[in-house]
Amino acid sequence: MDNQTAAANLRTLYDEYARRLDALERDLRSSHSTDWAEQAQERENDDVMRGLKLEAEAALREVEAALQRLREGYYGQCQRCGEQIAPARLEALPATPWCAGCADQV
Template sequence: MAHRDVLDALQRDYAARAEAIRRDLGRSHSADFAEQAQQRQNDEVLEALLAEAEQGLLLVRQAQQRLAEGRYGECLCCGEPIEAARLAALPVAEYCLGCAQFN
């Protein structure tokens, strides 16, 4: 699968996840106080998951920008190529393994 296809699939996944979480957060809460307290705790978890999805979207957009500029797969720190296995495991990787330890 081409890098562009992988990044596009990741973008769709993060966007769908974020949208589903936003829908869940927009639902109304129960009138029962005890149940409402539990729902508010659940909302906190959903808000953290939404923040993760939005961060994932940002990282994908940045990787797509690097791809468009011809810099995808190039370490932002040392300029060397990022290992293929690392990009396969983490398509939004910004750093090679050596530099990732320091960033």
């Protein structure tokens, strides 16, 4: 995969995670029902959304790190063993810092 395609894929992924994070933050700011039973369910949903928000934030950091590797010229190189990451793996997981062998060990 060439750098231009990799950059486009990473920017698309970044935008997707940013939209997801924005939607979760918006939902978490919304008000709750005055009904106690309904409010309890909404609070449980908030816990789930906070977990999803943490995942989206982590995914954004992973994409940012991949974009940094791309800028520095070592995108596609495993950060553990230094070998090239298989193109099919990068296509499936554009932000991955590890080859399949090293990912199994992490």
